[in-house]
Amino acid sequence: MTMTVTTTTRISPDWPCQVKQPGSYDWERSAAKWLRELVPARYASYPALIRHPVLLARHAQIQVQHEIRVARTALQTARADLPGLGLPESVIEHTIKLYAAEVLQLQHIARSVRAVTGALIDHSTGR
Secondary structure, three states: OOOOOOOOOOOOOOOOOOOOOOOOOOHHHHHHHHHHOOOOHHHHOOHHHHHOHHHHHHHHHHHHHHHHHHHHHHHHHHHHHHHHHOOOHHHHHHHHHHHHHHHHHHHHHHHHHHHHHHHHHHHHOOO
16 A cells, blocks of 8 residues: 655745745745835835845835834823823723734734745745
8 A cells, every 4th residue: 555645835824815825836926015015115116125025025024023113112102192182081092902903913914024034035045
């Protein structure tokens, strides 16, 4: 009796649905398109970032980490700062929930960027 072993590429549960599976046709282009959406528009047009998706991925990692810091600061200071703006308590509470949700969403995006970056590095180094 012969057993056939089939191997499939496992992708991270954090892999973004907008990016094709690594190794599939045109997957790097889908990765670059997704990464460009994470950086300010002016960066997405720089030739070095267009030609080197792994460089774009590095910049996206830095960008998302910065956004996480901004959202955390907004969350941590909201209770102290927002009442001084004359906002009703209900708006303040809603805003705090919004910032907390944004931190979680950005952390997920950061994990996704790391997964895509790893795949781009593996592809560029031939691993």
